Amino acid sequence: MTDGIELIHPVPYYSQWASPGLVREIVTGEIRAADDPLWAEYGATSPEEYDWWSWRLCGMACLRMTLRHWLGVAPPPLALAAECVGAGAYVRRGDGLDGLIYAPFAAHVSSRWGLRAEAHPDLPAADVPGRLASGELLMLSVHPAIREPHRVPPGKGGHLVLAVGATPEHLVIHNPSGFPGGSQEFARVPWNDLDRFYAGRGVTLARP
Template sequence: MTVATTHHVPYFSQWESAALVPEFVSGTTAAADDPLWESSGADTPEEYAFWAPRMCGMACLRMALGHFGQPVPPSVPLVREALTAGAYVRDGDQVQGLIYAPFAAWVASRWGLFAEARPQLSVDQVDAEVSRGRLVLLSVHKSIRTLDPQPKARGGHLVLAVGSGPDHLAIHNPSGFPEQSQQFHQVPKADLGRFFAGRGVVLGRAQ
């Protein structure tokens, strides 16, 4: 049986105004109108608006950096570094990524952390990694924020596993809803399978 483990990990949304995530997701407020967009380090609201919906991986990385005692860069400069490292590939308005292998190599070389791409990852393996003090980026469907009973797919969005128990995983969700599914959101393991694509990246202190 899994012993309950929860790490004290800081939370960052992929949007600067975490309280407005429901409005950004629904489209009632444009990302370019985020009153805190400058905190992202973007040069313009338009640059921020392009990347904010795509920055779940960078938000997870920022959380992990804070947890492991590293400086936490603003999100858009981090995206620029990730592009240079090949963790994202941009072609006009199209972006491929997060690409796990170059992402893991970049994290390891840049911050000296343990970082391992895991193209095959089970829930039991996530439990084991969390229990040994690591954090795990999980590829899930974005509708995990409301535990949608019928998600359209698995994967496509990244969340950070920060804890586990016998019947649940605790996640920080960069696009979660405030007071509902942003921080330490307990997702029943019985529900996880319909969202989780069975892959991710394990992050930890250097071995």
């Protein structure tokens, strides 16, 4: 899909949990997110607050990676989330959360951080390599089971990953809920498998 070209941007990785090495245990339920010893680094006031938000902030992990790569800053996830709530990109509803809502998120990132951000309700996978080659990073909506590309997921979308590169055979992603040792940073997803997970929408990010 990339005409023989391999392009990988050297983007730093952040998990959506404070301890990347514990993601497998948290996701599989072996431990609670509240038991993460680094919970305070998230910007939370309690382990319970951290537990509630950490399952929902894959988008903030993608934003942190982007900000660190281009601007050299990576505010705590909950600080970024609070700003997104104020911008209408997250909406609290009882004990639930609507979002990430792409259009207000893109507008907020553009005004707050000076990046060129654009929401794409229709973003074909075939467009991704060219956008990466032009210098963009892409937040893509995929099913969280993409951490294990051999699986057949029950649907598409619901989780955000950051596309950081492409090869003729693979999309290269930073997955905020990936498992250590294989599906977190610079994880390779075969193009032939991507369609099972990818919802065909996302947000593109670029330098000003």
